[in-house]
Amino acid sequence: xxxxxxxxxxxxxxxxxxxxxxxxxxxxxxxxxxxxxxxxxxxxxxxxxxxxxxxxxxxxxxxxxxxxxxxxxxxxxxxxxxxxxxxxxxxxxxxxxxxxxxxxxxxxxxx
Amino acid sequence: xxxxxxxxxxxxxxxxxxxxxxxxxxxxxxxxxxxxxxxxxxxxxxxxxxxxxxxxxxxxxxxxxxxxxxxxxxxxxxxxxxxxxxxxxxxxxxxxxxxxxxxxxxxxxxxxxx
Numbered sequence: 001x002x003x004x005x006x007x008x009x010x011x012x013x014x015x016x017x018x019x020x021x022x023x024x025x026x027x028x029x030x031x032x033x034x035x036x037x038x039x040x041x042x043x044x045x046x047x048x049x050x051x052x053x054x055x056x057x058x059x060x061x062x063x064x065x066x067x068x069x070x071x072x073x074x075x076x077x078x079x080x081x082x083x084x085x086x087x088x089x090x091x092x093x094x095x096x097x098x099x100x101x102x103x104x105x106x107x108x109x110x111x
Numbered sequence: 112x113x114x115x116x117x118x119x120x121x122x123x124x125x126x127x128x129x130x131x132x133x134x135x136x137x138x139x140x141x142x143x144x145x146x147x148x149x150x151x152x153x154x155x156x157x158x159x160x161x162x163x164x165x166x167x168x169x170x171x172x173x174x175x176x177x178x179x180x181x182x183x184x185x186x187x188x189x190x191x192x193x194x195x196x197x198x199x200x201x202x203x204x205x206x207x208x209x210x211x212x213x214x215x216x217x218x219x220x221x222x223x224x225x
Contacts, residue, residue, distance in 0.1 A: 008151070031211060042115070042201055042216035043154075050211075088154065094210055097142060098167040103153035 004091060004102035011108045018076040020105045022089035025070060030094035032065060034074045037086040037104070046074070046087075076107075084109045113137065115204050115217035123223045129190040132220045134202035136183050142166075142207025143185035144214065145177060148199040160185055161207045189222075197224045 003025045012018045024032070030051050035043040049056045049063045049072075056063045062075040072089055086104040116135045124130050136143050144167075145157040156169035160179035177187040183204075189196055199221050203214035 004153075006153075035216075040218070042218045043203075044216070045213060048211075048213075090154075092212075096167070097144075097159055097161065097205075097207060097212055098156065099144070099214065100156065101146070101154035103151065 004089060004100050006087075006089060006102040006105045008103065009106050009108070011110060012079050013110050014079060014081055016079055018074075018079045018083070018107055018109075020074045020076075020087050020089075020107065022072040022074075022102050023070055024072065024089075024091045024100070024102075026091060026093065026100070027070065028093045029070075029091040031092050032063075032072050033090040033092075033099075034061075034063065034072075035088040035090060035101075037088065039085075043088060079107075079109050081109045081111055083107060115202060115215050117200075117202055117217040117220050119220060120218065121221050121223075123225065124192050125225050126192055126194060128192050129188065130192060130222060131186055131188045132200055132202075132222075134185045134187075134204070134217060136185070136202075136204030137215055140204035140206055140215075141183055142205045142212070143179055143183065144203045144205075145185070145187050146201045146203070147171075148201055148219070149197075154201065157187065192224045194224050197222060 033048040034046045060077045090101040142161045144159040146154040159167040179185045199219045201219045203216045205214045
């Protein structure tokens with residue numbers, strides 16, 4: 001079956017690192033995504049990783065993929081108050097054009 | 112390039128009514144997907160249209176329907192509204208083909224059913 005799970009809340013102090021976790025069940029997933037949603041807005045793509053990669057780094061963002069455990073994580077270095085938002089992971093299998101999203105993790109950054 | 116637009120941004124309806132939401136994709140995009148977002152449920156996939164055909168469908172009742180026009184604009188319709196249909200409805204557009212198919216989201220339509 002298709003299921004993507006995330007913890008609902010995460011609170012960190014400004015300047016610390018944040019780690020948001022996600023588990024998925026579809027072993028045929030090809031691409032895994034991280035989206036950010038700020039209040040009153042749609043989703044903004046932050047980064048994505050292809051399933052044959054273990055890690056991807058993009059400025060303050062680091063994505064780690066453990067395909068064996070079907071576990072995806074997003075690390076935000078030097079977290080700022082502007083990073084406060086809901087973060088969604090999503091997966092898709094190439095060629096299906098169907099995306100399964102997690103429940104979202106609400107990140108709160110404390111000044 | 113203009114982004115994905117959704118109209119209206121806010122709607123208030125009563126139980127039993129029906130509603131139509133509209134989504135205009137980014138120019139050149141042929142795929143439009145619809146999602147329902149509720150607190151605690153995340154984004155639930157409704158359906159995806161590509162070149163006027165429904166290509167993917169989620170697990171929603173038949174009260175939820177959609178269509179896509181020749182200019183790729185899409186509408187979704189919800190009939191016989193229930194209180195539980197109150198949600199943010201998001202649409203996303205993409206090219207709809209190729210190895211990596213990035214979705215771009217609109218700001219959403221917030222529907223409140225009283």
